[in-house]
Amino acid sequence: MSFILSTFVPYLSHIMEFNEELVDRIEKLSTKYKASGQDLIAFLDGLLYADYLTYWDYIHLDTLLSLQKPRTPIHDExxxxxxxxxxxxxxxxxxxxxxxxxxxxxxxxxxxxxxxxxxxxxxxxxxxxxxxxxxxxxxxxxxxxxxxxxxxxxxxxxxxxxxxxxxxxxxxxxxxxxxxxxxxxxxxxxxxxxxxxxxxxxxxxxxxxxxxxxxxxxxxxxxxxxxxxxxxxxxxxxxxxxxxxxxxxxxxxxxxxxxxxxxxxxxxxxxxxxxxxxxxxxxxxxxxxxxxxxxxxxxxxxxxxxxxxxxxxxxxxxxxxxxxxxxxxxxxx
Ligand code: HEM
Missing domain, CATH: 1.20.58.480 (Methane Monooxygenase Hydroxylase; Chain G, domain 1)
Known part of the structure; x- marks a missing residue:
């Protein structure tokens, strides 16, 4: 019994801490969205569906690299x-x-x-x-x-x-x-x-x-x-x-x-x-x-x-x- 307690109590308390942190953040988010009349749940659902950000999207790399349009075929232009x-x-x-x-x-x-x-x-x-x-x-x-x-x-x-x-x-x-x-x-x-x-x-x-x-x-x-x-x-x-x-x-x-x-x-x-x-x-x-x-x-x-x-x-x-x-x-x- 004491083995089980000593193994799981730190783990459980970690989960508790995590939950407290989570609840704190959700409360803050809820306040933020309420203040602007938005629905937090809809935003959270949006997060579920959204793709992870990539480097190339973040800095618009494709656009950036498409902006070099020489007027001649001369190399150094x-x-x-x-x-x-x-x-x-x-x-x-x-x-x-x-x-x-x-x-x-x-x-x-x-x-x-x-x-x-x-x-x-x-x-x-x-x-x-x-x-x-x-x-x-x-x-x-x-x-x-x-x-x-x-x-x-x-x-x-x-x-x-x-x-x-x-x-x-x-x-x-x-x-x-x-x-x-x-x-x-x-x-x-x-x-x-x-x-x-x-x-x-x-x-x-x-x-x-x-x-x-x-x-x-x-x-x-x-x-x-x-x-x-x-x-x-x-x-x-x-x-x-x-x-x-x-x-x-x-x-x-x-x-x-x-x-x-x-x-x-x-x-x-x-x-x-x-x-x-x-x-x-x-x-x-x-x-x-x-x-x-x-x-x-x-x-x-x-x-x-x-x-x-x-x-x-x-x-x-x-x-x-x-x-x-x-x-x-x-x-x-
Ligand atoms: C081989 C490279 C370059 C040459 C030969 C060159 C040549 C010139 C010349 C002759 C002028 C006087 C205005 C004119 O008649 O066009 C000028 C003005 C100017 N150029 Fe360049 N340029 C070069 C590169 C650059 C670069 C990389 C920039 C960066 C944006 C730049 C920005 C300017 C600016 C701001 C002025 C106005 C300066 C002032 O009013 O005092 N130039 N350039």
């Missing part, structure tokens, strides 16, 4: 498409993180640091992998398939522009020749949008007309981007930083994370990207026109555009030399 898609997914992760921060009322400094570290990691990954573009395609092949893509260009990446709009005050995105005057007269978002830096890069030099690449982009995205910019007024990543700074909670580490982000988006990534354009398109004296038809040699290098999200985090000298020291370190040996 697939690399070009997939790397653009990878970049857009990292941009999406960046926006996902920025949205999380700016939607909170007053995120604390540790929360903001956590998000900034994530975002910087995404851009580090992009910068460190850009050689897949700048070196990883056969130039002859690139020069052929690009002709089938005119006038499409990464210039038309709306997510890239959204990252910029959510990261800083819109005045920092205005063409540098108009920034000061627009700041003085406190221009509206609509006015500033007319002088946003990227328009300058998409003007045909000889005629002064907008390229088709820009016209297509404006038709599809201008309204949405202006709406976004208006909705972000006073709520950008920079506003979140300033709020913490006013409360004396922006320490050196946070400042460094914002500087890192500024350099990542406005120096490191643009320079890696520029390297690709230079590798494939620039062979003087007959430099090739870009697919978007822009004056890219004057437009793409960060030292010409002087796009800086957070000017007050840099010294005058650093601003003066924006993009130069990194070029020296990485391009000139």
């Amino acid at each position: 697939t690399i070009f498409i997939i790397y653009h898609q990878i970049t857009e997914l990292y941009f999406k992760l960046t926006l996902h993180e920025i949205n999380y921060i700016v939607r909170q009322k007053n995120p604390d400094s540790s929360e903001l640091k956590k998000s900034m570290k994530r975002i910087n990691r995404y851009f580090d990954a992009l910068c460190h992998s850009f050689a897949i573009m700048s070196e990883g395609m056969d130039r002859e092949q690139f020069l052929k398939f690009r002709l089938a893509l005119i006038p499409a260009s990464g210039f038309q990446s709306a997510q890239y522009r959204k990252i910029e709009i959510c990261s800083t005050w819109f005045i920092c995105l205005v063409d540098k020749d108009f920034r000061d005057s627009m700041e003085v007269r406190k221009a509206s978002i609509e006015e500033m949008f007319e002088y946003v830096y990227w328009k300058k890069g998409a003007i045909i030099e000889e005629t002064g007309e907008k390229t088709l690449t820009l016209r297509q982009f404006e038709e599809k995205y201008s309204d949405e981007l202006i709406r976004l910019a208006r909705s972000m007024e006073g709520k950008t990543l920079w506003d979140v930083y300033l709020h913490l700074e006013n409360e004396g909670k922006a320490d050196e580490e946070l400042k460094e994370l914002f500087r890192e982000f500024d350099e990542n988006v406005n120096v490191h990534w643009p320079l890696q990207h520029h390297k690709s354009a230079a590798n494939y398109l620039a062979r003087r004296p007959t430099d090739l026109a870009a697919t978007g038809g822009t004056n890219w040699q004057k437009y793409l290098p960060p030292r010409f555009q002087k796009r800086i999200f957070y000017p007050s985090l840099w010294t005058e000298e650093e601003i003066e030399n924006w993009g130069k020291s990194w070029v020296k370190k990485n391009f000139i040996h």
Whole structure:
């Protein structure tokens, strides 16, 4: 008898515990479903009939792998498409993180640091992998398939522009020749949008007309981007930083994370990207026109555009030399 007890009592008590746990969960589920007027039994029956989840369904693998549709039979075009898609997914992760921060009322400094570290990691990954573009395609092949893509260009990446709009005050995105005057007269978002830096890069030099690449982009995205910019007024990543700074909670580490982000988006990534354009398109004296038809040699290098999200985090000298020291370190040996 005592043998039976000593063998089964722990087992029975395990079942009892299990039942208690089960009852607890059923009660919680019942409360949850009742609150929304749903029938728990129907949901439990649904569970009985439902299939187990699979990896491929969960991440929609078949759909994902069906999205690479080259316009030519040229081998390297697939690399070009997939790397653009990878970049857009990292941009999406960046926006996902920025949205999380700016939607909170007053995120604390540790929360903001956590998000900034994530975002910087995404851009580090992009910068460190850009050689897949700048070196990883056969130039002859690139020069052929690009002709089938005119006038499409990464210039038309709306997510890239959204990252910029959510990261800083819109005045920092205005063409540098108009920034000061627009700041003085406190221009509206609509006015500033007319002088946003990227328009300058998409003007045909000889005629002064907008390229088709820009016209297509404006038709599809201008309204949405202006709406976004208006909705972000006073709520950008920079506003979140300033709020913490006013409360004396922006320490050196946070400042460094914002500087890192500024350099990542406005120096490191643009320079890696520029390297690709230079590798494939620039062979003087007959430099090739870009697919978007822009004056890219004057437009793409960060030292010409002087796009800086957070000017007050840099010294005058650093601003003066924006993009130069990194070029020296990485391009000139
Ligand atoms: C071989 C690879 C690449 C070349 C040769 C190249 C070339 C260019 C050129 C010449 C421009 C200026 C606009 C134009 O005339 O089209 C441009 C703009 C741009 N491209 Fe690329 N690109 C490459 C890869 C990428 C990738 C992988 C992305 C990722 C999404 C990308 C995103 C952009 C963006 C966001 C702009 C606008 C930059 C700005 O406004 O400062 N590009 N690209």
